[in-house]
Amino acid sequence: MSENKQIVADIDRSLYDFKDVESESDFYRMQEGLTEETVLKVSEEKNDPEWMRQFRLKCLKLYNEIDIPDWGPSIDGLDMDKISSYVRHKSDMKGRWEDVPEDIKNTFERLGIPQAERESLAGVGAQYDSELVYHNVKDEVAAQGVIYTDLESAMWGEYGDMIKEHFMKLVPPTDHKFAALHGAVWSGGSFVYVPKGVKVEIPLQSYFRLNAAGAGQFEHTLIIVDEGADLHFIEGCSAPKYNVANLHAGCVELFVGKNARLRYSTIENWSKNMYNLNTKRAIVEENGIMEWVSGSFGSHTSYLYPMTILKGDNSKMEFTGITFAGKGQNLDTGAKVVHQGKATSSVINTKSISKDGGIGTYRSSVIIQNSAKRAKASVSCDSLMLDSISRADTIPGMDIRTDDADVGHEAKIGRISDEAIFYLMSRGISEEDAKAMIVSGFANPVSKELPLEYAVEMNNLIKLEMSGNG
Amino acid sequence: MSDMSLLQVKDLSVSIDNELPILHGINLDIKPGETHVLMGPNGAGKSTLGFTLMGNPHYCVTEGNIIFEGEDITSLSADKRARAGMFLSFQNPYEVPGISLSSFIRNAYHAQTGAPVKLLAFQKSLKAAMEILSMDESYADRDLNVGFSGGEKKKAEILQLLMLKPKFAILDETDSGLDVDAVRTVSKGIEEYQKKKDGALLIITHSTKILESLHVDYTHVLVKGSIVHTGDGTLVDEINANGFERFVKED
């Protein structure tokens, strides 16, 4: 038992849970609720071009027209009238870490962001509530012509047309209610452009921190990886726990050019009062490769199914995901893929763990259109039940419209075998540690896809969940 | 006409799915009734040669020709080669639920001869062949290869060889993974095929167990995709004693 305490002590939940309430006067907070007035107010705050202002109003109209989905987890606990869609610190975005306001800087210092930047990242963006507070790209990466900046200022700059051409084209606001909501009140997020043939050797990272209570975060990430280019982008999210619901309805649009490759990794650890209604989508041209690595640990309720459109011939997609649903969590996650081009291939590998009454649902769709001759798709999803008060559901769908396709699907649900626990215990390991080891092993196919520091963070999160203190 | 070649392979080069070259400038000349052995270390390309001779679409002939009974068959599909009298035994034959071993052989026999199969005569000769191979009769009605052990699968391949009576058969690692008794049984089946006096064989193997009781005319050594040495039947014994080292060095 002493060993178990050791493990719990090793992981400091306060890492994510701390909050700085004293300084709220430093923040500008928009009135709760969603009206035309609030949308226009966001638009004004953001200094939108006219097209964007019109777009926001159109999205608001769609938001009011579209029903909430009838198939997913309940979002009854989410009251839009109590969510503030825009909260910002009363200071501008900084390009130098020293200039970031002290309270925010402390937050990110505690999360280890600037340290990670120095050690292993090509560039970092940090968003605090609704605004980016810091953005920096290493000189050598900038010299390659790589653009990594906030979306708002980019709209006015030389990439303005490119943004207008791509913004919410892949995820149209008609897609679902929360895509429309995002379109109406989005703020913050990143714009990345990797020019033709440029290979970014080390990852770029965005870190999202939602610190305010009863607020929404609606960041938009737009990444364009041009022909033959290569990028790894990492996204981290966290928030302290409040007793009121928070909402995250971000949107990620990824454009992967001919022969290009993009890896998009996420470790999501929102607090357990968060409604995470996030939409991520990629479109891949000829010979392009899209790789997703996705870890979902936090949130009260999640709808998250990164989607890939394999448009070009020979384009490929690989999705590796893990979801850990603990007490009070209803995490509905998975992936979607549409095969359009010839000889396209997709591989989906997911792991899901349910514990302490958590509900983990793996949901997916694989669509193979008639044009996708010689397409290959393989889906493999494993679920682990750690007790009998939780749920692990698997709801995959496939729609195949050509005979010239090769589709395989495997799903397994089970538990940790008593023999495996006994074996480890016979070597002197405590039962809880044995279970944690086995769960970490189960998650290993996902953690090995992550850069070392993130794999360590993920394993810590698993240990934290397993110790019952998550 | 015993001088006339049955199978000629001329300067054959092969790559996999048009990418990786595997075989380079292979030449072979096999006459009716002859038994050739193809040996070589793992990864030399032995099975590739077997698949290519039989026309597996994954393997692309980049150069050279395959001539069978004077006809260039390099671009014929596998079923046409089989109908011309060629046969390949598989290392890992496929499991096909729903079709019995006997009905599969009957289908194949019909496809090759075009003639209606006389059921009684067929069953009689099937029974006789199964006896030679010490196969339990019940296997005839079991689904093709489904739930067969490794040895039973190999026997089922040799059974097809005996029933279909090809002019030329390629046996790919027919002895791998078999115990001593099973090797003996399988080689008894092969002897039975040899008895048919113009039946020719190309036996692909990396061990020599199966060759002990068989008459061998020629032995070819394949290393890294090329035939580096050809000798008579005694070469088998030499390799048995000394391994492939000498040939690998020569290369």
Place this chain on the structure above:
Amino acid sequence: MNRDINMKVNVLPVLTYNFLHVNDSTLQIKDMEIQTDGAPKPSDIPAGVTLTGEVPFSEAGQVFRANKERILVAKENFAGPNGDTSERDKDQAIRTGMGADVDNLMTNMGVKSDVYTIDEGVRLTSPIILRYDMQNGQGSLSSQVIHAGKNSEATFIMVYDSDKDAAGFHGVSTRILAEDGAKIKLVKAQTLGKEFIHFDDIGGALMKGAEISLVTLELGGSRVYSSSYMYLSDKEASYNSNMGYLCRDDHSLDINYVADQRGKKTNAAMQFKGVLMGTANKTFRGTLDFKTGSSGSVGDEQEDALLLSPDVINRTMPVILCQEEDVEGRHGATIGQLSDDLLFYMQCRGIDEVEAKRIMIRARLESVSRLIPDPEIMQKVQYYIESIV
């Protein structure tokens, strides 16, 4: 009197993305004269079996209502799955694969059920055979309830047949209650004409140690709905289902199979093997549902769909729901054309591509049709398969 029918059927136990169009299906029939004067009767009734005819549909369901608590095994209720649709069918005497709309149709049309009661311990040596010989232009509905007493054993074979080119409509509801230790084999062989609309709706419950084995062949018809919902209510109940289907031309097949595992150490195995040709359209839904209390249970569903034309539509929706730690659930699907390797193997034996496909279609369907325990019916079905492929 001619009738229009418009039903929502085959509702998925849990809803998913609407764009997949798998959450439910519609069964529509226009202006059809429908007879309800009963299903065919067996040529003789063996000793130990009582056939009660002319029982109004809902009255025939009374046996399930009376046993509701044993069937549903009410357990402490934890959260249901996301998108749960069980509310919809809660008024059925017993939930069926196609759902409440079938019960309502049967009741509204005044369909009479045949209730077969098999006495405790009775073991039938030969099958009870019901032959439906449907006429061109005919529309009909029928229903059976099978109540198998403790440790009884019986086999039912239902054959739905007509002329090859016949048009018409037939719908059947078969509901089964297998008491402790009862063993029921139910075979459904459908070789209806190419303009026939057919639905086959099955619901059942298995008590302690009971076994139900279901063999379904959906080979004919233009629009076919074939569904089953089984409650494995008590300890060591065992359910095994094998379906073989052939869907060709512009025909459609709509499937919704559920194994609802509630007892301890229950075992469910469902296999679906089929062939799609032409512009055929198939939707397969298969669900294993491990409820709280089903510890030690095992469930397996396997789908193997052979696609033989570039324009087929194949939708596959394999669901596993799980609320119990100590269970093992598996699903596997293989969808595609004949594998290159297998084709090459066949070719090496002199069999060309066309013939290889024929062999594989037959192999697939015959691996199911050979489970028909009556040699004459089995041969007839195999002859039907040969005549088509």
